Amino acid sequence: MKRSTWISMAGDRRARKDTNYTNLPEFVSIRVIRVFSLFAVILLSNHCPAQPFLDNLQDNLKLQTKDGFIRSDLTVLLDLEGYYVDQRPPGLLYEDESFINYRASFFIDAHIGPHFYSLIQARVDRGFDPGSQDLDARLDEYLLRWTPTDDSRLNIQFGKFATAVGGWVQRHDSWQNPLITAPLPYENPTIVSYDDVPTSPADFLYRRSYPDDKDSWIPVIWGPVYATGGSIFGSIGKMDYAFEVKNAAISSHPDAWDVDQNYWRYPTFSARIGFRPSPAWNHGLSFSDGAYMTHDAAAQLPAGKNIGDYRQLTLDYDVSYAFRKWELWAELFLNRFQVPNVGDADLGAYYIEAKYKITAGLYAAARWNQEIFGTVHDGSGGWEAWDHDMFRADAALGYRFTRHLQTKLQYSFGHRNGSLQQGEQLVAAQVTAKF
Amino acid sequence: MPCHAGSSRRLAAPKHIQGTESEPPRRRVGGLWTLDFGLWTLDLRVRTSNFGLRIPRFGRWMLNVERWMLNVGCSLFDFGLLVRRSFSEGGWTLDFGLLVRRSFSEGGWTLDFGLLVCALLFFSCPISSHAQAAIEGKVALPAPDPPIASPPRYGGPVGEIASADPPAAVVYLEGQFPPGSIIPTNATTQLWQRGMQFRPALLPVRVGTTVTFPNGDDLYHNVFSYSKPKRFDLGRYRKDDKPAAQVFDKPGVVKLYCEIHEHMRGVILVLNTPFFTRTATNGLYRLDHLPSGKYTLKAWADEKHTFEKPVELKPHETLHVDFDGR
Numbered sequence: 001m002k003r004s005t006w007i008s009m010a011g012d013r014r015a016r017k018d019t020n021y022t023n024l025p026e027f028v029s030i031r032v033i034r035v036f037s038l039f040a041v042i043l044l045s046n047h048c049p050a051q052p053f054l055d056n057l058q059d060n061l062k063l064q065t066k067d068g069f070i071r072s073d074l075t076v077l078l079d080l081e082g083y084y085v086d087q088r089p090p091g092l093l094y095e096d097e098s099f100i101n102y103r104a105s106f107f108i109d110a111h112i113g114p115h116f117y118s119l120i121q122a123r124v125d126r127g128f129d130p131g132s133q134d135l136d137a138r139l140d141e142y143l144l145r146w147t148p149t150d151d152s153r154l155n156i157q158f159g160k161f162a163t164a165v166g167g168w169v170q171r172h173d174s175w176q177n178p179l180i181t182a183p184l185p186y187e188n189p190t191i192v193s194y195d196d197v198p199t200s201p202a203d204f205l206y207r208r209s210y211p212d213d214k215d216s217w218i219p220v221i222w223g224p225v226y227a228t229g230g231s232i233f234g235s236i237g238k239m240d241y242a243f244e245v246k247n248a249a250i251s252s253h254p255d256a257w258d259v260d261q262n263y264w265r266y267p268t269f270s271a272r273i274g275f276r277p278s279p280a281w282n283h284g285l286s287f288s289d290g291a292y293m294t295h296d297a298a299a300q301l302p303a304g305k306n307i308g309d310y311r312q313l314t315l316d317y318d319v320s321y322a323f324r325k326w327e328l329w330a331e332l333f334l335n336r337f338q339v340p341n342v343g344d345a346d347l348g349a350y351y352i353e354a355k356y357k358i359t360a361g362l363y364a365a366a367r368w369n370q371e372i373f374g375t376v377h378d379g380s381g382g383w384e385a386w387d388h389d390m391f392r393a394d395a396a397l398g399y400r401f402t403r404h405l406q407t408k409l410q411y412s413f414g415h416r417n418g419s420l421q422q423g424e425q426l427v428a429a430q431v432t433a434k435f
Numbered sequence: 436m437p438c439h440a441g442s443s444r445r446l447a448a449p450k451h452i453q454g455t456e457s458e459p460p461r462r463r464v465g466g467l468w469t470l471d472f473g474l475w476t477l478d479l480r481v482r483t484s485n486f487g488l489r490i491p492r493f494g495r496w497m498l499n500v501e502r503w504m505l506n507v508g509c510s511l512f513d514f515g516l517l518v519r520r521s522f523s524e525g526g527w528t529l530d531f532g533l534l535v536r537r538s539f540s541e542g543g544w545t546l547d548f549g550l551l552v553c554a555l556l557f558f559s560c561p562i563s564s565h566a567q568a569a570i571e572g573k574v575a576l577p578a579p580d581p582p583i584a585s586p587p588r589y590g591g592p593v594g595e596i597a598s599a600d601p602p603a604a605v606v607y608l609e610g611q612f613p614p615g616s617i618i619p620t621n622a623t624t625q626l627w628q629r630g631m632q633f634r635p636a637l638l639p640v641r642v643g644t645t646v647t648f649p650n651g652d653d654l655y656h657n658v659f660s661y662s663k664p665k666r667f668d669l670g671r672y673r674k675d676d677k678p679a680a681q682v683f684d685k686p687g688v689v690k691l692y693c694e695i696h697e698h699m700r701g702v703i704l705v706l707n708t709p710f711f712t713r714t715a716t717n718g719l720y721r722l723d724h725l726p727s728g729k730y731t732l733k734a735w736a737d738e739k740h741t742f743e744k745p746v747e748l749k750p751h752e753t754l755h756v757d758f759d760g761r
Contacts, residue, residue: 161589323671357670403692
């Protein structure tokens, strides 16, 4: 698999499947924790000159020419996370036991004149999703946007960037996400694989008895889906619209998002229509249609079929409401995977999330998530649910010490039908520095 | 215009009216309106956006609508009715007043009218012990450097972002002021969000001032501050909503931000002195009606541009003090 923008410093995730990668030497983690702790203490001290220093630093990271024609703004996010799981970790957590994860994200927002904008997001971490793997440095996002008019009615954008589908993308970074983990539809792997074609319905359904194969199975939508392509979007009055063509489906693995992946033979089409009747409300209806398998699966397909014949079709309704100290979000996904040798595997998923600011810095957040799976033909005359229905309740407390430092503590309880559970209980903590 | 015969009975301390956005600092103009009728007074303030009732030492009944003011004061010895119309807003106010007074001790009614200056002289008689000085000058202001407003990374509506306020500074006097020259304030003022900017971007207030944050835009704002003197978060609110007013009861610099619009910057400078003013955008300032004595004059433009100089004020003198930024 080509990896032009993935500058892997120690091999890729798939290679690690068969290796004992219990990760970076322990002293590295300890050193990182110490450095981060020191950093946090400095930031926390109101008497320390770090506060105005970071204020000034943040402003000084904004550069512009004298006439303001070219401007750039560098924003840095530093995350330190700890995860404790009582069983196999749920969602897209890539470790078999409790672990520490750290991440540095660099955002460069640049303007060239009033009509051109570009964004670069570079990250150094232990994998796109949390884990205790080796250090990675990547360009997660890069885009160029042309806004021909003086307002936002039309924007044309190319590059590798987050999807327009859904309502979580706008708040997916660690500073804005009230919780630590993503909503269930964005991170819970189903038994559908992007590179492993089931030979029969029974073969497909047998996967239900295995723990998640997170290097092969895919969720409804994989986080913010930084796939490559182009989009047209804008706002006209109270309406928003977006249409995008990308090289990978919204459920695709991060390895498939790069520009040289999938060869553009089977593009994914997605669209969203938004309606804002008032500043408090925001409604959105999204649709996506794309081939979710990669070329690794092509050779396993039935004769005469190609990966473009098996699509992921998704309909998503998102809504948000905000007033005073309250913010509420909800999303409902109706999703279909067309699975070779099986048929249509349908599922419904939703979440409802709330955040309430208790004081100037302290807030509480909670999210209820559920996934309900449809049935498929089992190959012997019957119909069976193709994966285990699941619910998960997330609760978190967060505190912003300053404009540059916040911390969160999350507890999650998830349960799926059947005897196989994966991380019923999760406790996670996160410290984020932003400047 | 005759001097008031019963003026010696007044509790003559001048009143310093707190500067507000809708009523910029008039400082000792308040001295004019000290219808300080001695033993008891009531102070009633009615404006288009707020209503207040207080019983201060030097108060009076006052109806203040836009630039009109109806002022009624009473004591055991006097009764006064004053109608005033202000023709300007700013550090120096040109007012026209009509005053009807009756002195019970001497009998008879008196009708006074005239411009502010005349009235000022009239009422200055009893407060000669606090003979007033002034300071004027210029502050070298930092170059404007408004933060960059980036469009939303992931789409969404973009409103029209107006220009930020040009740089200004706050000049204020600190020191030990004569007893009775400082009156606790419970003033209320406003700091708006308009065009996705704070207006004004720099607001000086006295300790104890209540500030409201009306939203003048057709979208949400979320004003917050994590500054030590005042930590608050108003949550999301729109035009016509009334977020909780904040009382600024500790002196210091309160930096304001909007959680939704990261480019927005504002500062409330909470001061422990009634003698302050905000400079014009060219840096010029004037502080009037200051008590004589030795004090420290300070200028605050931002955390990098703060200056101070010792000053000695003498009665009826105007001192010229420039802060050239060095």
